[in-house]
Amino acid sequence: MFLGxxxxxxxxxxxxxxxxxxxxxxxxxxxxxxxxITKKELHLILEVLYEYRVID
Structure with missing residues (x-):
């Protein structure tokens, strides 16, 4: 099993x-x-889309 x-x-x-x-x-x-784009930028984009209820 994977460990943190x-x-x-x-x-x-x-x-x-x-x-x-x-x-x-x-x-x-x-x-x-x-x-x-970087993974960090992707997460920022997804946060904004979630904030505006474009995605759940």
């Missing part, structure tokens, strides 16, 4: 899966749309 870096508790499966989704979305944006 700063503690000994296992990382939940859904958290690992979300990390994979982030990587897939970033790769798609970079390759298909030609937009180079």
């Amino acid at each position: 870096i700063l503690n000994d508790s296992p990382i939940p499966r859904w958290e690992r899966q979300l990390e994979n989704v982030d990587e897939l979305v970033l790769d798609t944006i970079k390759r298909k749309k030609g937009v180079d």
Whole structure:
């Protein structure tokens, strides 16, 4: 089982899966749309979309 870096508790499966989704979305944006953004920028964009209820 995977362990967290700063503690000994296992990382939940859904958290690992979300990390994979982030990587897939970033790769798609970079390759298909030609937009180079960082993971931090992606999270900021998603926060704004959530704030305005564009996504849930």
